[in-house]
Structure formats: structure tokens, C-alpha cells
Amino acid sequence: MAGFGSGSGFGSGFGLQRIGAGTLRGRKLLALPEGVPGLRPMGSRVREAVFDRLQTSVLEARVLDLFAGSGALSIEALSRGAAHCMLFELDARVVRHLQAQLGALALASHAEVRRGDALALLAAGRGSAAPFDLVFVDPPFASPHIFSPVFAALCDRGWLAPGAQVVCERERVRGAAPSLVIPAALELEATRIYGQAQVEFLALR
Secondary structure (H helix, E strand, O other), X not given: OOOOOOOEXXXXXXXXXXXXXXXXXXXXOOOOOOOOOOXXXXXHHHHHHHHHHHHXXXXXXXXXXOOOOOXXXXXXXXXXXXXXXXXXXXXXXXXXXXXXXXXXXXXXXXXXXXXXXXXXXXXXXXXXXXXXXXXXXXOOOOOHHHHHHHHHHHHHOOOEEEEEEEEXXXXXXXXXXXXXXXXXXXXXXXXXXXXXXXXXXXXXX
């Protein structure tokens, strides 16, 4: 999707997603508006595995969701005890959907949706917002080049709190994902493979 606004989500042909654990366990997410390009689901099995690894580090965390899409990652984090989420999304229709979704789950006071290109928003700086403990980087699979500039902006513009974790999902093509350029400020802690998806867990040194 131009501008890399949408990431994990689901569109026509995908079933409704459910929250896997926490206070909202079992709640269904609203269907996304149809015809939005660049959206794809993070499978429920992958999402569950991600949060199983994160464990209690989600509790009271400030979460930044750079390519929000359906908002499933942020909502799952809030269900599991995160304190606040900021969601970036480019498509205006999806922004409205996210606002409606957060309202339907009574989460509006714990989340902020910002419309715009993720890289442009990162480059602008976080302003008065506190730094974030957990960042999800789950862009459309067609944009593997986005990770390096995202990492640089997160580190250079002060978005990360001490010890912050960054979780990335990427596509594997013919059994491999493109090499990942990681700045010195971040350390790769683990890589997990789930079929076509590859998930990396990084932490601020």
C-alpha cells in the first residue's frame, strides 16, 4: 500500500479475528471495510505465539503499532494488560474503522489512532508522548525495504524507552526472508518461523 500505512489486518475472504487472551478473550473484531489494498492478516497462531513469548512484558506497557490495519495486535496487547497503545494507519477508511473498533470494545481511552505514513510520523518525532516499551512493525509483505528506515527512526527520534522491545513480521519467499539490517542500538534476541511468516524479536541495548 502506498505510504505503508496498513499492516496486519483482514479483508474480503478472511474470517473475523478473535482476541486470544486477557480481559477481552473471545471477543470478535469488526470486519474491515472492503477494497482497502495492502491489508493482510497476522494469523491467530502467529499472534498467540508472539504474545506467549512477550509474556508479562506486555503488562503496563506503552505500545506503538506502526502499521495498524485491523488493530488486532494493539487490542490483544490492551486485553493482556498494556497501559496504552498508539496506532499509525494511512488509509482514512481504516482509521475510521479502528476508531469504531476501539469504541466498541470500550478501549478508546487507552488508545490513540494517528493517520499518516508511518515513516513520516516517526520522522516528525513523538512530541509530548512518552517513549514506548513495545513496538509492532508488521507492514504489508510487499514492503520488505521498510524495516531499516523504521529501525533508524525509532532509535534516532527517541521513540523507544529503555529496554524497549520491537517485534517484526516479514515474509519468507522460497524458504528465506531478506537479510535484515539492524542498527547497533538494537539487538536481535530471537527469530521464529511460522510457515510463510518470519518474526523477529529485537530489544534496545
